[in-house]
Structure formats: C-alpha cells, structure tokens
C-alpha cells in the first residue's frame with residue numbers, strides 16, 4: 001500500500017556528502033587514556049556527582065544522579081579510577097566549563113552489577129524511572145530525557161508514534177549505519193516504546209537516499225511479524241528530520257505555534273534513541289556509548305561506536321585528520337556548532353564530528369544588506385519571515401522578533417543557506433534568543449528583588465507598629481493601675497477621668513506614688529535608734545520644716 | 561430647532577454620564593507611569609540614585625524631580641529604555657551617582673564574621689541569614705549586589721564577587737563581530 005505523503009513548507013537541498021562514510025561498518029574505538037564525562041549532558045537539571053576522586057568505578061556504574069525528574073543520570077563508560085571531579089571544558093561553542101568526572105580506564109572494561117528490570121511485569125512509571133536512571137536521552141541532537149516523552153497523552157494512548165530515521169543533515173550517517181546494522185534490536189526498542197505509549201501505529205520515516213537502511217528495517221519488520229509498524233521512504237529534502245517537519249510529511253499534521261505534537265496524538269523519537277532504549281530495557285545496559293560520524297577533512301570518513309567522554313581528537317585520529325584541520329564542528333554543516341578545542345569529550349548529543357579546514361569551509365563572504373528578496377521566507381520550514389526577524393534582531397528590538405515567532409525557529413540554517421546577501425541569519429536568531437532568555441532571567445530577578453524589598457519595608461513597618469502597640473498597651477496598663485490606686489486612697493490630686501490630659505494625670509499619679517513611697521521610706525531607719533538620736537532627728541525635722549515652704553513640693557523623679 | 565438642541569443636550573448628558581461612570585468604574589489604582597518606570601529599574605535597591613530604593617526614584621522621575629541618568633546598576637541600557645518610555649533625550653550616566661559595574665553578589669568570609677547582625681539590617685532584600693553572635697551567610701540567589709552591606713560590617717568580611725558566566729547564562733555574540741573577525 002502506498003501511503004500518501006505530505007510536503008512541508010520550504011526546505012533546501014544541500015549536497016549530502018553521505019556516501020563517503022557509509023562504505024565501511026561501524027568501528028569500535030580503542031580505550032583512550034582518559035575519559036572526561038560531563039555530568040550535565042541532557043536538557044534539564046544538573047546531575048550531582050556520586051563519586052569522589054580515587055574511587056574505583058565499574059563500567060555502567062552511575063556517577064551522576066538525576067537531579068529531579070527533568071534530568072537524566074550519567075554513567076561511567078568503562079571501569080577504572082576516578083581521577084578528578086572538576087569543571088572541564090565542555091563541547092559547547094562558549095568554551096565554558098562544566099562539572100565533569102575524569103576517569104582513568106584500567107583497561108579491563110569490567111561491567112559492574114547491572115540494574116535489571118522485568119519489562120513485562122514493570123508498570124509504566126517504573127519503566128520511566130528506570131530509563132531516567134539508565135541515562136537514556138534523545139540521541140537526535142536535542143538530548144531531551146526520553147522518559148519524559150514516553151508518557152501517553154491525556155487519553156492514555158497515542159495515535160501515531162513517529163520514529164525519525166530521516167537524518168537529513170549533510171555528512172551525518174550515524175543513524176543510517178545504525179539502521180543498517182542493528183535493525184532487529186532497534187525494532188525491539190520501538191515495540192517497547194509503542195507499548196509504553198499505547199500507540200496505535202508506528203511510522204518510521206527514512207529519507208529515500210538511504211535505501212539500504214530502509215531495506216534493513218523492512219527485512220527486520222517482516223521477520224518480527226509485528227503489525228502496525230511501517231517503514232516509509234520520504235523524499236530527501238533538508239530538514240525532513242526536524243520533528244515537526246517529519247510529522248508533517250508522514251501524517252499531514254501541522255503542529256501550530258505554541259502547541260505540542262502530543263496534543264495531536266503524535267510523538268517523535270530518533271532511531272538511535274530506540275536502540276538505546278532496547279539496550280537499557282533488554283540488557284540492563286545504561287547509555288554508555290553512541291555512534292558518531294567522523295567526516296569532513298579526514299582521510300577515511302567513518303562511523304565509530306564511541307564511549308561517552310572520549311576526547312574528540314582521539315576518535316578523529318583514527319579516521320586520519322588532514323594537516324590543515326583548523327576546527328571541529330559538532331553536528332553537521334547546517335546546524336552544527338564549532339568546538340572550542342580539539343580534546344573536548346564526546347557527549348550524548350554528539351552525532352557527528354565534522355572536521356573542518358579553511359579549504360572545506362571557507363570563511364563566509366562579507367554580509368551584504370538585505371534586499372528583501374524573500375528567498376529566506378520561501379526556504380523556511382517553520383513558515384517564518386526570517387528577514388523580518390533579522391531586521392529586528394539586528395536592531396535589538398527583541399519584542400518585535402518575538403511577534404514574528406522567533407522561538408518557532410528551529411535554527412535549521414535554510415535561510416542562511418539561500419540568502420543571496422550571505423547574511424548569517426541563524427547567528428542573529430541565536431543572538432536574539434539568548435538575549436531574550438537573559439532578559440527574562442533579569443526580569444525575574446528584578447521581580448523577586450522588588451517583592452523582597454517591599455516585603456522588608458512592610459515587615460519593618462509592621463515591627464514598628466507592633467512596638468508602638470506594645471508600648472501603648474503597657475502605658476494603658478499602667479494608667480489603669482494608677483487610676484485604681486489613686487481612686488482607693490481618695491487622696492488629693494485625683495486624675496480627671498477620661499480627660500484630654502490623661503498624661504498629666506499620669507504624671508501626677510506618679511508624683512503621688514513617689515510621695516507616698518517617700519513617706520513610707522522615711523521612718524524606716526528610725527525604729528532601731530535610741531531616744532537620744534530620736535530627739536536629734538526630731539530637732540532636725542523641726543528645723544527643716546521651718547525652712548521649707550508650707551506646701552510640699554514634689555521631689556524630682558530621680559529622688560523617689 | 562428646539563428638538564435639535566434638546567437632542568444635542570441629551571447626547572451630551574448621556575456621554576458625560578458615560579464618561580463619568582467609566583472614570584469611576586475603571587479607575588486605575590496607583591500611578592501607571594510610576595509602575596512602568598519601576599519595571600525598567602533594576603530593583604537593586606542600592607540607593608545610588610539618591611533615593612531610598614527604586615520605587616522612590618521612579619516616583620521622583622515621574623514627578624519630574626529627578627533625571628533619568630542616575631541609576632548606575634541599570635546602566636546605559638536602562639537609561640535608554642527610560643528615555644524611550646518618557647520621550648526624553650538620552651544622556652550618559654551621571655558620574656556623581658556612580659559607575660556601571662559587572663553584576664556581582666556579596667560573599668561573607670564566614671571565618672571572620674563576628675555575628676553582629678549589622679549587615680542583615682542593611683540588606684534591602686533580606687538576602688542575609690544569621691543571628692546574633694552566629695555566623696552570617698548570603699543567599700546568593702536573592703542578593704542584588706547593592707553593596708549596602710559592605711559599609712556597616714565592622715570587621716570588613718564582606719566582599720563583592722562578580723557572577724561568573726555559565727553555559728546557562730552564556731549569550732551568543734552579536735554576529736557583526738564574527739564577520740569582521742572572519743573577513
């Protein structure tokens with residue numbers, strides 16, 4: 001049966017350059033002297049280190065634990081000694097460092113105890129946790145933790161599971177070779193995913209420039225006899241391997257802005273991911289290695305099975321880098337990013353090490369003004385208007401770029417590829433995106449600061465008020481007490497009840513109290529004296545009474 | 561003629577009543593301009609602008625009592641945004657109020673801290689935790705880098721450390737530089 005295929009908007013047809021690296025099978029790589037395994041290799045949280053320098057680790061031992069559910073574990077790719085846990089340069093254009101575990105292999109490559117799971121008896125939640133701890137992430141390049149995508153939608157089942165074997169980017173052939181050589185195992189992984197997602201049908205999309213891979217998958221399919229899985233050849237056009245584009249081609253569904261494919265009952269996985277899911281579920285082996293294409297300026301382009309953490313130059317040496325090599329690009333020529341050094345480690349996202357030289361990738365011609373020819377919009381597979389986004393990115397008018405849906409841009413590079421003015425459009429879009437993210441972070445920080453500042457002011461105000469209230473309450477209590485006291489003896493200056501000058505009353509009451517106290521205190525030392533002394537005291541009192549004015553002046557508070 | 565007059569008066573009254581109703585019903589609490597200005601200010605709450613916090617400065621700008629170039633943490637970009645918002649002329653950061661610095665956080669040398677609580681009282685965003693005679697520490701995520709805690713510390717154990725760039729905060733450069741580089 002011939003399935004009706006659809007077309008996605010735009011796209012380009014760059015020279016594929018894939019034949020060179022598909023002539024020989026996937027080759028193993030000898031153990032390097034040192035493995036540098038970054039702990040943060042997937043989208044999401046930074047896994048925390050579980051080992052210390054000096055520890056002995058076995059192959060497959062977990063060395064980084066997933067940090068929350070949006071994260072994925074990291075494992076030792078071979079047995080050996082942990083030499084260091086330190087920030088090391090990561091395979092990222094910035095050349096910045098990230099916390100990594102340095103392992104010196106002992107050469108034995110000995111497996112530790114494997115954490116097995118009974119796939120048939122386990123619940124879907126257990127399987128997902130298991131995959132998270134096995135470090136399985138999307139191997140197509142986005143490295144999104146796979147366990148999070150293996151959830152059926154709200155209805156509890158999925159309509160279509162799309163398996164991405166399109167591999168549209170020039171030079172890269174790792175998925176192609178994996179399909180050719182390991183189709184049967186891959187299919188088992190696909191069945192497991194289908195089971196977890198309760199998917200009605202599975203469509204495996206493969207570009208029609210890979211007939212061998214397609215044949216291998218189809219042979220494996222007929223051998224397994226599973227119904228509802230179909231391998232489909234799709235026209236070769238870059239970027240047919242973009243998730244949205246592949247879904248469009250196979251199912252005709254166009255996922256609109258701000259929605260996810262799961263809203264339409266479709267989920268998409270890479271073929272390499274399917275294979276590692278099989279490896280994890282069936283053999284209990286976590287994701288320790290991946291197939292990497294080494295191509296470009298090398299004598300023998302080829303695919304290698306590379307342990308995660310292997311320095312890139314160690315792999316490239318096997319393929320024979322030419323002398324004028326000046327850079328490594330991780331990924332392909334369209335979407336790849338330049339590496340900051342030659343010895344950065346291979347990570348889960350590394351599908352290809354493209355070896356570059358000035359001859360192979362000459363510096364781009366100088367940027368010319370945009371002539372608004374619209375070629376970029378014609379080529380854009382996301383149906384955007386790159387020239388508008390370029391214009392506003394250039395002017396740093398980021399609000400406007402978002403109005404033109406900058407964040408729907410998949411950075412495929414089609415627009416830069418066709419632009420007659422050689423404008424590095426994608427660079428502008430990356431620049432704008434990271435600026436917008438930075439601003440959002442800043443804004444968030446400012447909002448928290450504002451909130452905390454306002455709260456502090458509120459708190460200080462409240463504390464002041466509480467203090468004032470406490471004082472007032474204390475004053476009121478004294479007043480009451482005094483009022484009670486002055487009322488009892490019925491003595492001279494009675495406080496005017498409820499009068500404005502309650503304060504004066506209070507003062508008077510205090511004076512009265514002091515007077516009384518004084519009166520009481522006065523005779524205290526008189527009872528022990530003899531009559532002679534008493535007579536003397538009486539004489540003094542009489543003299544003082546004569547000196548003092550008849551009305552008694554109250555003594556100052558201090559004397560009381 | 562009379563009808564026309566009456567009709568016009570009627571319409572005028574009706575519209576007047578409508579407007580009056582709207583002005584009560586849709587009354588905006590607070591000053592929206594101050595809110596807009598406050599949203600641009602960086603909320604460092606450092607007081608370098610000469611006002612006790614960002615909001616008072618926003619009030620002063622809205623009231624025409626302050627220039628727009630008095631906030632060093634906001635820097636040139638902040639001034640530009642204020643100029644845009646208020647339709648005023650851009651002017652460089654006024655020197656008497658300070659200079660733009662890279663974003664930093666305060667760090668307490670925990671061995672030297674004597675637990676005097678003076679810095680806690682100075683911090684405008686309650687980013688310092690500690691108690692009397694106990695070691696104090698700074699919650700880096702909440703510190704705005706205002707430097708207000710530096711001066712009160714009697715043993716000078718607080719230092720400002722610039723925030724290091726990480727992969728999560730790294731930004732792609734403006735492409736023009738790359739081109740010049742390649743050409």
Ligand code: SF4
Pocket residue numbers: 369370371372373374375376377386387390415418419420421422423425
């Ligand atoms: S292809 Fe280049 S020149 Fe043409 S409109 Fe797009 S950006 Fe401008």
Ligand code: SF4
Pocket residue numbers: 376379380381382383384385386408409410411412413414415416425426429
């Ligand atoms: S890089 Fe972005 S804007 Fe350019 S063609 Fe691709 S999706 Fe469209």
Ligand code: SF4
Pocket residue numbers: 601602603604605606607608609610611612613614615617630631632633634
């Ligand atoms: S100088 Fe800027 S950050 Fe500091 S208080 Fe004034 S407005 Fe806020």
Ligand code: SF4
Pocket residue numbers: 665666682683684685686687688698702703704705706707708709710
């Ligand atoms: S800790 Fe210091 S620098 Fe940071 S916000 Fe508080 S007072 Fe300002």
